[in-house]
Amino acid sequence: MNLPPAPVAGTRPLSVSTGSPRGPRRSRAAVLGESVLEWVIRLCGISAILFVFGIFFFVLREGVGFLFGGLKLGEFFFSTEWYPTSLSNVRYGVLALIVGTFSVTGLAMLIAVPFGLGAAIFVSEFCSDRWREGLKILIELLAAIPSVVWGFIGISVMNPLIQEVFHVPVGLNVLNGALLLALMSVPIMVSIGEDALKAVPDSFREASLAMGATRWQTVRRVLLPAAKNGLLAAILLGVGRAVGETMAVLMATGHAVNIPKSPFDPVRTLTATIAAELGEASVGSPHYQVLFIIGILLFTITFAVNLVADLVVKGTAKG
Amino acid sequence: MATTFGETPFIRKKRRDEAIVRVVLGLMALAMVVPLLLIVGYLVERAWPLLSLDFVFTNPTHGMREGGVWSALLGTLYLVSVSLLIAAPVGVLAAVYLNEYAKKSWLTRIINLAVVNLAGVPSIVHALFGLGAFVLFAGMGRSILAASLTLAIMTLPVIIASTKEALAAVPLSFREACWNVGATRWQTIRGIVLPNSISGILTGVILQVSRAAGETAPIMFTGAVFFKRIEEGNPFAYSLSDQCMALSMHLFTITTQVTDAPKALPYATAVVLLGSVLLVNACAILLRLRLRARKKW
Amino acid sequence: MQISPFTFSFGQGLARLGAFLSLTLLALALGAGCKKKTEQSPEGGSANGSAPARKQSIQNIGSDTMVNLAQAWAEEYANVDPAISIEVSGGGSGVGIAALINKTADIANASRKLEPEEEQKAKASTGQTPSEFVVGFDGLAVYVNKSNPLDSISLEELSDIYREDGKLTKWSDLGVKAIPGARSDDIIRVSRQNNSGSYQYFRETVVGKKNDFKSGSLDMNGSKDVVEQVGKTPGAIGYSGLGYATPDVKILKVSKTKGQPGVVPSIATVHDKSYPISRPLFMYTPGAPTAAVKKYLDWIMSDAGQKIVEKTGYVPLPK
Numbered sequence: 036m037n038l039p040p041a042p043v044a045g046t047r048p049l050s051v052s053t054g055s056p057r058g059p060r061r062s063r064a065a066v067l068g069e070s071v072l073e074w075v076i077r078l079c080g081i082s083a084i085l086f087v088f089g090i091f092f093f094v095l096r097e098g099v100g101f102l103f104g105g106l107k108l109g110e111f112f113f114s115t116e117w118y119p120t121s122l123s124n125v126r127y128g129v130l131a132l133i134v135g136t137f138s139v140t141g142l143a144m145l146i147a148v149p150f151g152l153g154a155a156i157f158v159s160e161f162c163s164d165r166w167r168e169g170l171k172i173l174i175e176l177l178a179a180i181p182s183v184v185w186g187f188i189g190i191s192v193m194n195p196l197i198q199e200v201f202h203v204p205v206g207l208n209v210l211n212g213a214l215l216l217a218l219m220s221v222p223i224m225v226s227i228g229e230d231a232l233k234a235v236p237d238s239f240r241e242a243s244l245a246m247g248a249t250r251w252q253t254v255r256r257v258l259l260p261a262a263k264n265g266l267l268a269a270i271l272l273g274v275g276r277a278v279g280e281t282m283a284v285l286m287a288t289g290h291a292v293n294i295p296k297s298p299f300d301p302v303r304t305l306t307a308t309i310a311a312e313l314g315e316a317s318v319g320s321p322h323y324q325v326l327f328i329i330g331i332l333l334f335t336i337t338f339a340v341n342l343v344a345d346l347v348v349k350g351t352a353k354g
Numbered sequence: 355m356a357t358t359f360g361e362t363p364f365i366r367k368k369r370r371d372e373a374i375v376r377v378v379l380g381l382m383a384l385a386m387v388v389p390l391l392l393i394v395g396y397l398v399e400r401a402w403p404l405l406s407l408d409f410v411f412t413n414p415t416h417g418m419r420e421g422g423v424w425s426a427l428l429g430t431l432y433l434v435s436v437s438l439l440i441a442a443p444v445g446v447l448a449a450v451y452l453n454e455y456a457k458k459s460w461l462t463r464i465i466n467l468a469v470v471n472l473a474g475v476p477s478i479v480h481a482l483f484g485l486g487a488f489v490l491f492a493g494m495g496r497s498i499l500a501a502s503l504t505l506a507i508m509t510l511p512v513i514i515a516s517t518k519e520a521l522a523a524v525p526l527s528f529r530e531a532c533w534n535v536g537a538t539r540w541q542t543i544r545g546i547v548l549p550n551s552i553s554g555i556l557t558g559v560i561l562q563v564s565r566a567a568g569e570t571a572p573i574m575f576t577g578a579v580f581f582k583r584i585e586e587g588n589p590f591a592y593s594l595s596d597q598c599m600a601l602s603m604h605l606f607t608i609t610t611q612v613t614d615a616p617k618a619l620p621y622a623t624a625v626v627l628l629g630s631v632l633l634v635n636a637c638a639i640l641l642r643l644r645l646r647a648r649k650k651w
Numbered sequence: 652m653q654i655s656p657f658t659f660s661f662g663q664g665l666a667r668l669g670a671f672l673s674l675t676l677l678a679l680a681l682g683a684g685c686k687k688k689t690e691q692s693p694e695g696g697s698a699n700g701s702a703p704a705r706k707q708s709i710q711n712i713g714s715d716t717m718v719n720l721a722q723a724w725a726e727e728y729a730n731v732d733p734a735i736s737i738e739v740s741g742g743g744s745g746v747g748i749a750a751l752i753n754k755t756a757d758i759a760n761a762s763r764k765l766e767p768e769e770e771q772k773a774k775a776s777t778g779q780t781p782s783e784f785v786v787g788f789d790g791l792a793v794y795v796n797k798s799n800p801l802d803s804i805s806l807e808e809l810s811d812i813y814r815e816d817g818k819l820t821k822w823s824d825l826g827v828k829a830i831p832g833a834r835s836d837d838i839i840r841v842s843r844q845n846n847s848g849s850y851q852y853f854r855e856t857v858v859g860k861k862n863d864f865k866s867g868s869l870d871m872n873g874s875k876d877v878v879e880q881v882g883k884t885p886g887a888i889g890y891s892g893l894g895y896a897t898p899d900v901k902i903l904k905v906s907k908t909k910g911q912p913g914v915v916p917s918i919a920t921v922h923d924k925s926y927p928i929s930r931p932l933f934m935y936t937p938g939a940p941t942a943a944v945k946k947y948l949d950w951i952m953s954d955a956g957q958k959i960v961e962k963t964g965y966v967p968l969p970k
Contacts, residue, residue, distance in 0.1 A: 069540050073455070079444050080451025081461075083468040083514065086507050090475060093486040116866065120745075120845040122854075123861040131866070153382030161376050162383075172639055173387040179635040180393070181568025182477075183602045184628050187609050187620065188393060190876075195883055204834045204886045207869060221386050249368050251375040272474070279476025281571040282606065285872065290844070293867040301869055306478045306571075311872060313482070313575055314742035315846025317749030317772070318490065330482040334475060341474040345467055417723045417963065495755065580740040581722045583729055597738060610873030611715060611741060613895045613964075 091334060098327030105321060106328065117292045119312070119322040127325050129332075131292045135302035138209050138295050139288060140277040143216035147277075148270055151221040155228030155269070160254055171226075178222035182282040185215045189287025203299040207289035210298040215283045220273035227272055231265020232258055264347045271344035275337045281306040305329050397628065401621035409622055413586055418608055419615040423626055425584045428591060429498075429598030430630075433573060434566045436502035436594070437509065442559050444506075445513030452514070453521040454543055473511035477571040480508045484576040499594045501577025508572055509562045516561060520554020521547060553645040560638035568631050570602040578603040580611075601627045707943055708736045713747020713760030714848040715873055716789055716892045717932055720963045721760050724951055727959060731950060735943055741873075744848030751935055752776050757944055759935040762789060762848030763855070779938025786951050788966035790893040790916035791853060791928040793903040794878055796885045798831045803904040803913035806857055806927055812838055812888065813853070815863045822886065833886035840868035841880050841889030849874065853890050856928055890928075894964020921966045932965065 095102075106127065114128025154174070158167050193214065194206035201210075235258050243253040259266070289301025290311065309326050316323035398405075408422060415421035448469075456462040484504030494500040524547050532542040548555070570578075578600045584591035592598045605623045608615060711721055718741035725737035740746075747759035752772045765773075765781060773781050793809065795801060804825070811819040819825065821836045842864060843850040850864075858864060869887075871877045877891040882899030893916050896902055904913025907927050920926035934951075936944055950956050957967040 069538060072540060076447045076451045076455060079447035080456065081465060082444055082448055083465055083472050083510065086510065087468045087471050087475075089487065090472075090479065090483040090507075093491065094479060094482045097482070097486045097490075118845075118863050120851070121863045124863065150382050150385055153379050154386050157376075157379035157383040161379055170383055170387060173390055175639065176632055176635055177386065177390045179564050179568070179631050180390070181570070181602055181627060181631055183568070183570040183606050184624050187605060187624050188397075190609060190879075191620070192393075192396065198834070198884070202834050204837060204839055205869070205884055207880070218386070218389055225386070249372045251372055275474045279474070279479070281476065281478040282602075286606075286609070290870045290872070291867050292870075301867075303870070306476055309478045309482065310571055310574065311844040311870070312846055313485070315745035315749065315844075317745070317752055327482055327486070330479045334479050337474045337476055337479075338471055341471045342467070345470055415726065417719045417726070579738055580718060580742075581725070582738050583726065583736060597740075607741075607873075610871065610876040611718060613719070613875040613878065613897065 091331075094327055094330045094334060098324045098331060100319075101321050101324035102328050102331075106325065111325075111328075115292070115294060117308070119316075119325060125321070127321075129305065129308075129329060131294055132303055132305045132308050132329070134294050135209075135288070135292075136278060136304040136306070138302060139212040139216060139284060139304060140274060142209055142213035142298055143220065143277050144270070144274060146213060147217035147221050147224060147273055150217070151224030151269070151273065152228055152266060154221065155225045155232060155266075156254055156258075158225060159229045159232040160250060160258070171229075174222045174225050177218065180219075182219065182280060183286075185219060185283040186286030189215050189283060193287065197299075201299060205289060205299065205301055207287055208299050208301045209288065209295050212284045212288035212302075212304075213298070215287055216277045216280055219280060219283065220276045223276055224269045224273045227269035228262075228266050231262040231269060234265060235261045268344040268348045271340055271347065275340040275344070278340070279306060279333065279337050281310050285310050305333055309333075394628065394632075397621055397625050401618050401625040404616065404618040404622035405625060410626060411586070413584065414581070414604075418581065418604075418612045419619070423601060423604060423623055424586055425582060425591075426599040426601045426604035426623075427626065427630075428584065428589065429578070429582075430567055430601040432498050432592050432598055433502050433505060433577070433600060434563050436498060437505035437566050438559065438563060440503060440506035441510050441513055441562055445510050445558070445562070446517050446555060448510075449514045449517035449521060450543060450548075453518050454539065454547065469511050469514050472507070473515075475508075477508065477569055480504055480572045481575050483507075484572055489576055495595070496575070496577050496579075496597050497595045498577050498592060498598050501573040501598075501600075504572045504576050505566045505569060508569065509565050512562045512565055513558045516558025517551075517555045520551035520558070523554060524550045553641055557638045557642050557645075560634055560641065564631050564634040564638070567634065568602055568627065570600075570606055573600055574603060580607055601630075707734065708738055709757045709944060709947060710750070710755060711737055711739045711758045711760065712742065712750040712756040713758075714744040714762040714932070715741045716744075716762040716848050717760040719894070720787065720932070720960060720965055723959050723963050724956060727955075728947060728950060731955075732946070735947065737947070743844070743846040744851070745846040748773075748935070751781060751937055754937070757936065757941075758947075761933045761935060762930060763852050764933065765935060773937065777937045781935045781937060782939055784934045784936075784948055784952070785931045785968065786934050786948075787932045787957070787960040787968060788921050789930055789932055790921045790926055790966060791849060791856075791890050791930065792893045792896065792916050793905055793928070794881045794889050794891060794896070794900045795903060796830065796832075796881055796887060797899055797901050798833075798885050799827065799901060800830070801825060801827050801903065802901070803906060805906045805909040805911070805913075807909055809857045809905075810859065810862075813840060813842070813864055813868070814858050815865050817865060830885050835886060837886060839884055839887040840865070841877050841884075841887050842868040842870050843874075843877065843891075844870045844872060849891065852930055853928070856930075857890075892964070893966070896964075918961075918966050922969050929966070 110126065110128050113130055114126060115131040116126040116128045117131060118124065118126040158170055162170065189211050193211045197203065197211055198206040239257050239261060240253055243257045284304045285307035288304060288307065290303045290307055291301035292303050293300060295302050309329055313326050316326060410422055410427060411424050412422035413424045452462065452465060481504065484500060488494050488500035488503050489496055528546050528550065529542050532546045537545065577597050579597040582597065582599050605620065605627055608620050608623060711725065718739065722739045725739050728735065728737060744761040744763055747756060747761055748765060748769050750756035751759040752769065754777060765783065770781060793804060808819060808825060811817040820838055822830060822838055823836050854860065854864065869880060871880055874891045874895050877889040878895045878897055878900055881887045881889040882897055902916065904915050905927055906913040914920050914926045916926045916929065921929040934948065940948055960967040
């Protein structure tokens with residue numbers, strides 16, 4: 036229970052309209068009702084656990100038949116040939132899709148991490164209260180833009196822009212997707228990063244400033260090391276967000292099964308493949324099941340990333 | 355600012371460096387914010403010729419090449435409200451459990467971890483879950499109900515997280531005072547804790563609405579259709595077992611499949627979607643600011 | 652802060668919430684119960700009182716190529732028979748046929764013929780032989796950017812561009828010296844996701860039924876997306892429905908073999924089968940169509956229905 040410490044004495048007296056003292060005046064129905072209600076609350080409390088397991092169970096359930104009966108795991112992980120609907124030679128290799136996912140995510144992080152942490156430091160350490168409020172509101176609104184709108188921007192605005200600016204033949208590519216993902220994952224980095232910096236006690240700052248250090252020296256030498264774990268968690272949560280993003284990458288990366296050689300090559304991601312192909316696959320067919328297996332793969336990746344982020348944060352709390 | 359000591363070159367350099375850092379970091383923060391303004395401005399500019407109240411309240415016609423977005427907007431309203439009806443009580447009660455009942459134990463730790471992970475599950479995996487669990491296993495078929503349930507589970511962590519925060523902000527002394535006059539735990543929660551944190555809870559609920567309204571992937575296979583003709587002006591035109599159109603899906607469809615439409619049409623659809631989501635978010639922000647201003651303890 | 656009045660209203664609110672919840676649960680049970688989609692439109696009485704209380708709905712799912720057409724029909728048919736509501740969704744021919752097999756579609760739109768295997772599955776699932784109706788024709792046009800000087804191409808060349816082991820990768824191999832605006836000599840292949848009828852039909856007639864597409868093409872999500880992408884990318888080539896042409900693209904003449912004169916896709920060349928990549932558009936029903944479906948199909952095949960085919964850019968049935 037993470038309640039705040041008890042405040043100063045002298046809060047005004049409270050009256051409780053419904054609260055009658057425990058005892059004979061409370062009807063049996065009321066007591067029973069309350070205990071039923073408490074059980075409902077407990078059930079809701081553990082619902083998150085149930086749902087996480089439910090997701091894993093039901094996604095696995097649809098794909099498990101093929102996972103243990105027919106899918107060649109070697110081919111699945113190490114082949115770049117994705118031909119689920121071939122009439123002559125069906126191949127289910129997702130290597131190109133994995134590489135696609137991580138190339139877009141990686142480039143997005145290259146862009147987002149410096150900007151996100153920079154913005155977090157600025158908001159937390161360098162900015163007046165009024166600016167901070169304004170910036171945080173704008174960043175929050177940035178986070179609210181739906182991913183399909185990002186995808187639409189990728190197709191209609193960034194696509195010709197990238198062709199023009201970089202003189203490349205295709206505008207739907209890794210860079211396009213990465214720019215969108217960077218903008219989408221920065222807000223979470225800023226807000227978690229700012230929390231991490233704020234969690235460093237003010238006495239650290241005061242001590243450093245009193246020694247004659249500038250604010251920047253304080254940030255670099257004192258705050259960043261102290262908030263290291265929280266900032267790492269912020270980055271990891273950004274990674275998780277980027278790996279799982281669907282609509283924006285479906286529309287903006289070109290959706291080509293391809294190992295990219297440069298940021299200007301089109302790629303296809305795991306999420307986009309499911310979104311584009313699930314509708315077609317008739318329920319229970321191998322293709323349908325493989326898409327669910329990809330879902331399990333995605334679930335596992337993001338679960339691991341979030342788990343590590345959580346452990347890292349708990350590390351801060353201890354240290 | 356006047357300096358008390360003489361300005362040595364060392365101090366001047368320090369001060370200059372500090373200024374540079376401040377500007378660089380400020381620019382980084384701005385670089386994240388400017389795109390938002392550019393995007394909104396550009397979309398509105400391109401959508402301008404079509405934007406009107408008529409556009410919002412008429413159905414798409416002529417192969418979705420003309421008319422407005424009414425049937426899609428109404429579908430989104432349905433999905434959002436039904437998912438809210440499911441997610442809000444469960445989410446609030448879950449937060450009540452975590453903040454008011456649970457002791458610091460391994461179970462609480464696991465619940466918190468599950469909430470974080472639920473928030474991190476990719477939206478397309480939620481779609482797979484919705485298809486596997488609600489559409490097929492529970493036999494709901496592709497329907498508003500199945501899609502809303504999927505959305506509800508996806509957005510649950512939003513409500514849990516912000517409700518928890520709101521509950522934690524109620525000072526312990528309030529509860530203690532209540533317990534001292536003999537109120538039970540639940541009476542305290544109902545009488546003191548919830549009323550004092552209602553604004554914070556509402557903020558979370560509003561954020562859930564905004565998130566649910568913008569999602570596409572989870573509803574694509576669980577209840578959203580390409581096109582459905584409904585009666586204009588009738589807010590009860592869908593029923594729970596129907597499939598429906600949705601604004602986010604509609605934007606995807608007209609971007610990728612509808613040809614010969616006026617250039618402004620996808621932009622106008624995007625503006626309606628973005629506008630409603632940002633509006634809802636703005637409400638949450640205003641509520642929070644007001645709440646902060648009013649808070650007395 | 653006044654607590655007592657707040658408490659009172661909150662308690663009431665809670666009771667109301669409880670009632671609401673139980674209603675939701677009830678609706679949930681009902682929703683799960685009524686799988687048959689005879690929908691009721693509550694408060695159906697509109698101003699003119701024309702809307703009947705009960706509407707029968709027809710589920711029409713399938714080919715993206717046909718989705719514009721199917722939707723135009725559905726829209727117009729609402730004026731012909733207001734008692735019927737037609738729900739159209741796309742996703743690809745495979746989706747429609749899968750829905751037919753899963754018994755979720757009353758009419759499946761397909762821009763290719765039912766595979767014998769699919770017919771078997773449908774029979775096994777519904778116990779009836781699916782009925783086939785030809786409702787129009789489509790010429791699959793080959794598009795290049797409007798700045799591309801090429802104006803004719805042969806099926807072999809197309810196949811060499813798209814086939815997995817095809818050798819044509821440069822525009823100069825086709826004799827195209829320079830495309831204004833293109834940043835490289837590479838042919839940028841624009842294709843469709845592997846569930847779409849267009850993809851499968853193009854494979855059947857151009858790439859070869861036993862062959863597969865070369866990986867690395869931009870696999871777009873819709874017919875319009877293909878044309879849009881070709882229009883925005885000077886070095887691109889793509890295939891899509893005849894009805895999707897825009898001012899930014901050019902339709903190539905297609906010849907059966909290299910050296911023969913190319914044929915422009917048109918109503919006449921599709922009807923006399925001189926244009927090599929044209930195909931009939933099908934609608935399938937699970938068995939013999941029910942009365943309402945039959946009436947709809949008859950109307951589609953009538954002059955009124957066929958006029959819409961022409962208006963949407965497809966090729967009507969010969970008179």
